[in-house]
Amino acid sequence: MLSTRGHKYAALDLAAGYTKIRGDLYDKFKHPNDLVCLTQAENFLMQKEVAAFVKKKCISSIDASVLSYHEGPFGSKRLRQAMSGFVNLHFSPATPTLAEYFSFVSGVTALNEVLALCLTEENDGLLMGMPIYGSFASDLPTKSDCRLLYAPFGDIDQFGLEAVERYERTLQQAERKGTKIKGLVITNPHNPLGRCYSRKSLKGIMRFCSKHNIHLISDEVYAMSVYYSDGRHPGFTSVLSIDPSGIIDHSLVHVLYGMSKDFAAAGLRLGCLVSKNAELTKAVRSLARFHCASPLADAIATTILEDKAFHIPFLQKSRKALFEHQIIATDALNRAGIPFSARPNAGFFLWIDLSNCLRGNGWEAEMHMQQELFKVGLEMSTGLAYHNERPGWFRFIFSVNRDMLKEGLRRLICFYQKYSIDIA
Amino acid sequence: MTLTNSSEKPSTLSKRGAELASGPNLKELAKAILGGTWDPVDNPDVILNIGTAENHLMLDDVAAFINSKNLKLNGSAFDYGEGFWGSSRLRKGMAKFINRHFHPHTPITTDELSCSSGCTSLFNMIGAALGDPGDGILLTMPSYVAFANDFGLTAKMKPIFVPFQDADQFSPDSIRYYEAARQKAEDSGTHIRALMLCHPHNPLGKCYPKETLVALMEFCNKHKIHLIADEIYAMSVYEVPEPTAVPFTSVLSFDYSQYIDPDYLHHTYGMSKDFACGGLRIGTLWSWNKDLVRAVSAITQFSHTGQIDDLYASTILEDEEWLDGFLATSRKRLAASNKLAKQLLDEEGIKYNKGANAGFFLWIDLGPWLREEDGENGWEREDKLLQRMLKLKVFLTSGKGQGSEKPGFFRLVFSHKEVVLREGIKRLVKVLRDDGAN
Numbered sequence: 001m002l003s004t005r006g007h008k009y010a011a012l013d014l015a016a017g018y019t020k021i022r023g024d025l026y027d028k029f030k031h032p033n034d035l036v037c038l039t040q041a042e043n044f045l046m047q048k049e050v051a052a053f054v055k056k057k058c059i060s061s062i063d064a065s066v067l068s069y070h071e072g073p074f075g076s077k078r079l080r081q082a083m084s085g086f087v088n089l090h091f092s093p094a095t096p097t098l099a100e101y102f103s104f105v106s107g108v109t110a111l112n113e114v115l116a117l118c119l120t121e122e123n124d125g126l127l128m129g130m131p132i133y134g135s136f137a138s139d140l141p142t143k144s145d146c147r148l149l150y151a152p153f154g155d156i157d158q159f160g161l162e163a164v165e166r167y168e169r170t171l172q173q174a175e176r177k178g179t180k181i182k183g184l185v186i187t188n189p190h191n192p193l194g195r196c197y198s199r200k201s202l203k204g205i206m207r208f209c210s211k212h213n214i215h216l217i218s219d220e221v222y223a224m225s226v227y228y229s230d231g232r233h234p235g236f237t238s239v240l241s242i243d244p245s246g247i248i249d250h251s252l253v254h255v256l257y258g259m260s261k262d263f264a265a266a267g268l269r270l271g272c273l274v275s276k277n278a279e280l281t282k283a284v285r286s287l288a289r290f291h292c293a294s295p296l297a298d299a300i301a302t303t304i305l306e307d308k309a310f311h312i313p314f315l316q317k318s319r320k321a322l323f324e325h326q327i328i329a330t331d332a333l334n335r336a337g338i339p340f341s342a343r344p345n346a347g348f349f350l351w352i353d354l355s356n357c358l359r360g361n362g363w364e365a366e367m368h369m370q371q372e373l374f375k376v377g378l379e380m381s382t383g384l385a386y387h388n389e390r391p392g393w394f395r396f397i398f399s400v401n402r403d404m405l406k407e408g409l410r411r412l413i414c415f416y417q418k419y420s421i422d423i424a
Numbered sequence: 425m426t427l428t429n430s431s432e433k434p435s436t437l438s439k440r441g442a443e444l445a446s447g448p449n450l451k452e453l454a455k456a457i458l459g460g461t462w463d464p465v466d467n468p469d470v471i472l473n474i475g476t477a478e479n480h481l482m483l484d485d486v487a488a489f490i491n492s493k494n495l496k497l498n499g500s501a502f503d504y505g506e507g508f509w510g511s512s513r514l515r516k517g518m519a520k521f522i523n524r525h526f527h528p529h530t531p532i533t534t535d536e537l538s539c540s541s542g543c544t545s546l547f548n549m550i551g552a553a554l555g556d557p558g559d560g561i562l563l564t565m566p567s568y569v570a571f572a573n574d575f576g577l578t579a580k581m582k583p584i585f586v587p588f589q590d591a592d593q594f595s596p597d598s599i600r601y602y603e604a605a606r607q608k609a610e611d612s613g614t615h616i617r618a619l620m621l622c623h624p625h626n627p628l629g630k631c632y633p634k635e636t637l638v639a640l641m642e643f644c645n646k647h648k649i650h651l652i653a654d655e656i657y658a659m660s661v662y663e664v665p666e667p668t669a670v671p672f673t674s675v676l677s678f679d680y681s682q683y684i685d686p687d688y689l690h691h692t693y694g695m696s697k698d699f700a701c702g703g704l705r706i707g708t709l710w711s712w713n714k715d716l717v718r719a720v721s722a723i724t725q726f727s728h729t730g731q732i733d734d735l736y737a738s739t740i741l742e743d744e745e746w747l748d749g750f751l752a753t754s755r756k757r758l759a760a761s762n763k764l765a766k767q768l769l770d771e772e773g774i775k776y777n778k779g780a781n782a783g784f785f786l787w788i789d790l791g792p793w794l795r796e797e798d799g800e801n802g803w804e805r806e807d808k809l810l811q812r813m814l815k816l817k818v819f820l821t822s823g824k825g826q827g828s829e830k831p832g833f834f835r836l837v838f839s840h841k842e843v844v845l846r847e848g849i850k851r852l853v854k855v856l857r858d859d860g861a862n
Contacts (some may be wrong), residue, residue, distance in 0.1 A: 029491045032484045332465045406465045413464045414843035417850070 014138050026377070028403035036408040037379045038397040041191070041348045043225070045321040045399055046264035046314065053310055054265075058300040066295045073292035074285040075104025075272065082305035083272055087240065087257070090224065094243035101274050103284045104298070105291040108221060108258045108271030111284075112139035114291060115254070115273070118283040119215055120146035125179040126217075127151060127171055129158050131351070131393070133191040133219075134385035140185075149174045149181065152389050159190075159197055159234075164204045171212060183215035184208070189222040189236060192351045192386055192395040194344035196226060198234045202242055210248035218255050221271075224262035224315045226346040227323035233345040240274065251277040259301050261348070262315060268297040322348065322398075325405055329398040336413040337420075340396075348399035352412075355392025357419035366391035372419070378411045444577075457819045464843055471814065473837075474848040475821040477626065477784045479660070479700035480840045481757040485750060486700050486740070493739055501731055508728035509721055510539025510708070517741030518708050522693065524744070525659060528676035532710055538721055539734075541705035543656060543694045544574055545727035546720070550618075550690065550709070551579030553719035554650050560584040560614040562602060562649070564593055566787070566826040566833070568626040575620070584609045584616060585827045594625075594632055594670065596639035606647060618650040619643075624657040624672060627787050627826055627835040629780030631661060631670045634678065641675075641683035651675075652690045659698035659751050661782040662759040669781040676710075686712035695737055697784070698751065704733040758784065758838075761845060765838035768849045772856070776836075784839035788820075791832030793856045802831025810834075812858065818851035 002010065017039070024034040071077055080099040088096045105111050120126065122145040128136065130150045137148055151170035156162045171181050186205065189196045197205070209216040218239040229235035244250045258271035270293050273284055304311055329350055333340055341351035358365040363384050369392070370382055383393035396412070398405055435442040461480065462472035505511055510518075516534045523531045540546055555561065557580035563571050565585045572583035586605040588598060606616050621640060624631045632640075644651040653675040661672045680689055690711040696702035706729055711717055729737075740747060765786055769776055776786040790809060791802075798808035803824055809832075810822045823833035836852075838845055 029488055032488055328465065332468075335468055336464055406463075409465045410463070410841070410843050414841070414846065417843060417846040 043264040043399045046318045058303040062299045066299045070295040074288040079298045079302045086305045091238040093240040104272045104293045106269040106293045110291040111271045114287045116140040116144035120182045125149045125181040127184045131386040131388040161204045164208045185217045187219045189346035194347040206248040221261045222347045227319040228345040325398040332409040350396045352396045358392045471817045473819045475819040482700040482754045505731045508725045513738045526674040540724045541727045543707035546707045547574035549720045551575035551581045555581040555617040559617040560609045562619040566828045569826045596636045599639045621653045624782030629783040631672045634673045645684040654692045657783040662755040664781045666779045706737045761838045786836045806831040
């Protein structure tokens, strides 16, 4: 017998993705016919490297203090200092960050929950665009009971200035229905579209947030995973790099960052809030007690962030590997005529359009397609989970080893050949 | 025949050397169609080959098995081994396999088998042993594209093709056509020495029922013709919906000595098809005829299997549990690919021979798509169609080279991964639908 809340959490079954029976996973030599699971956005290409560094340098440099309660549950001073230095070096902040702006908890997932609790009342709204990282839907409302409002963009470019008008529309609709919007969440670089916001559009978004006096939460976990940039593919611009004076009160601007993506170290469970809002920082550090990052992980991350001779070439190598794999994927998709969202240049994924393969209409048809894909040994996150506007889109992860990537592409192309209806 | 090399100088070679040099350049041809397997990711620019009969469906399984065995090679793996005729370990494994799966009337023994580097080599040697230059070997129309060359190139046997008109060549009544072809050849001075039986049949993909095998044996016995039974697709007989599909009965599985002098029946098998091990070069010969075996063993030294191939093959044959599962999976996948190929062909209205239940191929009729403007006769038009296929980067084996009686027939190999088969047939369809704008 559980509490009402307990029943609610059980019913959510948020661990379902992990408890699902998948059998053996694909391995070119041992399990050539088993499931190619492309749901986890991890940089599998760089895990060996970071693991080797952790073993060699990080573990060997720890001392007894990592086994104490240490300096508190929101990240050691040295870690916060190291991350501040890293952000100052790589995010081009308008004013250099200080260690006191940084608060660590055990992963950005935990941080999402904490922020929602600190920024919203029950039934208050948080705004975001479509599509977007699917797990916000479990991370933000579960404990806080806030609501998520999704802004559709139709055919306009959500990375352009016109996008703000859609956020405006969705906000107005929500408020008319009695939901108070407390914040806008963006992923920058974007998950799953794999693109970066330009300076101009970030300013537009900041102005929008200022106008309505709402928080801007910029989840920048893929900041260092922009593997290509040119005139048509803008590189990374952090919201921290925009001087808020005259645009927005700096206490409304918050950045999320962590070790899970760029550093291929999701297992460290380390995410941080970067904010100049002293009260929010205090609130987050209160709740950090319940989401304390392990001091061991703290020490490991500190070593990584302090060691420029390691992490700068590591991040370069990572981007190169991601670029190569993205090319393998996009080449194959282009040859096979499988459309995907335009101009991806960041992150670990492609947002692919399999709507030509839908049998029937609506989200049921997409769910059916998901099952058919599973049958041919391919698993990807769905458009439904990512709040896409139309059914039939999937997130294809390419940051897996080459054999798995190629096998995944073959199975996808075969599926597409089989099910796509040519709309000549 | 004028024997000059390409630069018109007198040849520096022997007569037969010059003849070989001036013959078709197999290497060039192979380069065009064997440039690696088409793959949408790894190899998208090569010609998609659905003409060569290989078991692509099972290659990865063989590799996975061998990798899992972690074979640690000793130095002895690199020496000459037991000689040129296949290690005793290999022949033992193969004899056991044949006894388990072919149900021979009398179990065969290790020493009755000899091994060489593939059935191609065997045919070359058997041809030399059974026929003198100019002697004839009966081949069905159609038949395996390379038989004429395998027996003809150096053994110099003459291929005598047996037409069946529209009769069923799997029926015992087909003997009259063999009789007619034999008579015609003998009348024109060609002595028929052998009959090459590919069973299951390549390219028609069907099995001979026992009564036809008996009739063929009696025919051969009557005329003192050697019956060479190549059963290389024996384990690749898969399920099809047609109830009339004939199951496989090996020539070894009944008391053939009632129908044919055992000195005239020879059995060949190999690992290139059923086992998807074409690269290992393993072919086996079984025969009662001691003279034939000795003759072949005298020249096997020029075409014997490598030691390590022998070792891998032995390893495969010895793991009976894995092997039986492998063969069952292969048949299942072949059935599925066959079904898919037929479905895709049906969608285009391309006809194929019904009832095929063995091997890796379908005999398809592209006659309706031959174009008048492509040539004066069907064969020229067929060749033009093949050229159009190559231009659109797809390859199928054309009927002419396979001794087809009518032009327009092609052999489509379906033993490919689904993504390859679909793309291959898609390109074929594109060739057929193309209105000649290229």
